[in-house]
Amino acid sequence: MGETPLPRYIKRETEASDAERYQTIYAKHEGAVAAPTAGLHFSRELMKRMELKGIHFAGVTLHVGLGTFRPVEVEDLTKHKMDSEQVLITQEACDIVNKSKDAKKHVCCVGTTTMRAIESSVSTENHMKPYNGWTNKFIFPPYDFGVADRMITNFHMPESTLLMMVAAFGGYDNVINAYKVAMKEKYRFYSYGDAMLIL
Numbered sequence: 001m002g003e004t005p006l007p008r009y010i011k012r013e014t015e016a017s018d019a020e021r022y023q024t025i026y027a028k029h030e031g032a033v034a035a036p037t038a039g040l041h042f043s044r045e046l047m048k049r050m051e052l053k054g055i056h057f058a059g060v061t062l063h064v065g066l067g068t069f070r071p072v073e074v075e076d077l078t079k080h081k082m083d084s085e086q087v088l089i090t091q092e093a094c095d096i097v098n099k100s101k102d103a104k105k106h107v108c109c110v111g112t113t114t115m116r117a118i119e120s121s122v123s124t125e126n127h128m129k130p131y132n133g134w135t136n137k138f139i140f141p142p143y144d145f146g147v148a149d150r151m152i153t154n155f156h157m158p159e160s161t162l163l164m165m166v167a168a169f170g171g172y173d174n175v176i177n178a179y180k181v182a183m184k185e186k187y188r189f190y191s192y193g194d195a196m197l198i199l
Contacts, residue, residue, distance in 0.1 A: 005034060007191045022191075031063035031086060037154045037191045038111030058096035061088040062117035062135070071159045082136040082161065087117045094121075094128040097147065101127060108150035108197075112162045115139070115151060115169070122146035140164040141172055151198045155182055155189040170198040 004018040024039035025047070047057070063086040072080050097118075100107055109115045120135035121128050126146040138161055151169055156162040167175045178196060181187075187194040 009190065010192060026057075026059060028059065029061050029063075029088065033066055034064045034068070035191065036062075036064060036111045036113040038152050038195055040192070041152070041195050042110070056096050056100065058093040060093055060114055060117045062086070062113045064113055068161070071157070072161060072164065077138070077140045077164070080138055080161070082138040084134040084136045085116075087120055087131055087133060087135050089117060089121050089128060089131040091130045094130055098127045101147070106150050107148045108152065109148035110152050112153055112156075112165050115148065115165060118147045119145065139168050141168040143168040145169060152195055153198065154191070154193050154195050155179065155187060157190065166198070
């Protein structure tokens with residue numbers, strides 16, 4: 001029902017192709033109000049090339065809600081209330097990630113949505129646990145991440161919970177410096193924009 005919810009800064013009418021383009025190629029479950037945009041950078045061809053290099057994929061689901069776009073309007077971040085979003089993490093996904101962690105391999109999280117999902121299921125041993133429920137987890141500096149040590153993410157809005165999570169992961173100074181470069185070089189921000197890899 002309705003039309004693809006293109007970001008406001010895309011100054012054109014919705015096209016039929018947007019229904020397919022505004023979705024990750026690996027999406028499985030309906031329920032989000034917006035695409036998890038870091039995943040839009042992946043094509044079947046790119047994923048096949050990564051697979052041939054020995055990269056394993058573990059899919060998780062977090063249904064992005066409208067609260068993701070609610071700006072933070074409080075000085076004390078502990079007072080910001082995140083809206084709950086539905087999460088689904090299977091045993092199969094946990095096994096793939098936990099096996100990699102045990103083998104001292106890197107775990108790369110594609111997007112803030114995925115990061116919020118896996119950090120909502122992390123165990124005291126920094127392993128993922130299966131989870132089927134809701135999360136209102138708000139990640140901001142300082143924060144110790146338990147699962148991933150790499151993240152791919154787009155460039156986010158100021159005063160957003162997403163930018164605060166990225167600053168917690170990459171370090172405030174590093175992230176702000178990256179954003180300054182992005183603005184100087186005229187990178188594209190937000191949903192249909194460019195991405196960065198944080199190591």
